[in-house]
Amino acid sequence: MLSTQLKQDAEQFIDEIYGDDFIQGLINEDIDHASLIHYLQADALYLEEFANIYAMLISKTTSKDMMEYLLEEMRFILGGEVEAHEVLARAVGKPYAEIIKDGEWYPSADHYIKHMYYNAYAKENIAFTLSAMAPCPYIYQKLAEKAMAQNVFQENHQYRGWFEFYSSNIDETADVMFNAIDKEAENMNDDEIGLLRKNFRESAEHERRFFNMAMTREHWAGVDMNV
Numbered sequence: 558m559l560s561t562q563l564k565q566d567a568e569q570f571i572d573e574i575y576g577d578d579f580i581q582g583l584i585n586e587d588i589d590h591a592s593l594i595h596y597l598q599a600d601a602l603y604l605e606e607f608a609n610i611y612a613m614l615i616s617k618t619t620s621k622d623m624m625e626y627l628l629e630e631m632r633f634i635l636g637g638e639v640e641a642h643e644v645l646a647r648a649v650g651k652p653y654a655e656i657i658k659d660g661e662w663y664p665s666a667d668h669y670i671k672h673m674y675y676n677a678y679a680k681e682n683i684a685f686t687l688s689a690m691a692p693c694p695y696i697y698q699k700l701a702e703k704a705m706a707q708n709v710f711q712e713n714h715q716y717r718g719w720f721e722f723y724s725s726n727i728d729e730t731a732d733v734m735f736n737a738i739d740k741e742a743e744n745m746n747d748d749e750i751g752l753l754r755k756n757f758r759e760s761a762e763h764e765r766r767f768f769n770m771a772m773t774r775e776h777w778a779g780v781d782m783n784v
């Protein structure tokens with residue numbers, strides 16, 4: 558099945574992201590607060606747009622089951638995932654709302670979400686958008702499972718809750734996306750399947766860039782808007 562290949566393609570990115578400074582910084586509790594703030598600002602905006610894309614897909618699907626799934630996932634993103642953000646905000650020591658109020662679309666986050674929007678607008682079949690969205694829940698779930706398997710997080714570990722959240726709340730999300738992609742791929746030609754794989758792989762790399770963007774506190778080059 559295509560999803561088996563997609564999960565294989567993700568392995569390289571999961572290992573690289575796991576070894577990068579952001580995840581290692583959470584595991585070792587030595588990530589700087591400025592990076593956590595940058596990540597939370599970007600991720601709060603990212604999740605809002607992710608929910609909007611779910612809404613777009615609701616209007617494009619004819620499957621009642623898929624509609625139900627997309628609605629449930631919107632509710633989760635808009636209400637549930639903030640629990641993981643609150644873990645990071647507690648470590649920073651500032652109210653979550655205060656941290657994210659000055660957020661903006663940093664370059665790598667901007668590129669990632671537009672990769673999803675492009676597929677949602679340009680492609681009728683929702684599998685093309687789902688293939689660009691699937692690395693989001695899948696890679697976070699695998700990163701968290703790997704961290705929980707390879708480390709003993711003491712009760713008072715500042716980021717234990719973040720890893721626990723992603724290792725136990727989103728496995729269903731990815732599975733439904735992969736099942737939908739496999740079902741649609743049965744009626745696709747090699748070029749279309751190649752595009753599903755390319756969309757997925759690019760989003761897996763976007764995931765890595767998103768975490769690394771926080772470590773470099775990536776911003777757009779300043780442009781003097783007063784000229």
Ligand SMILES: Cc1ncc(CO)c(N)n1
Nearest residue numbers: 600603693694697764767
């Ligand atoms: C960028 C990004 N990818 C995946 C997740 C998991 O939902 C998240 N919160 N943010």
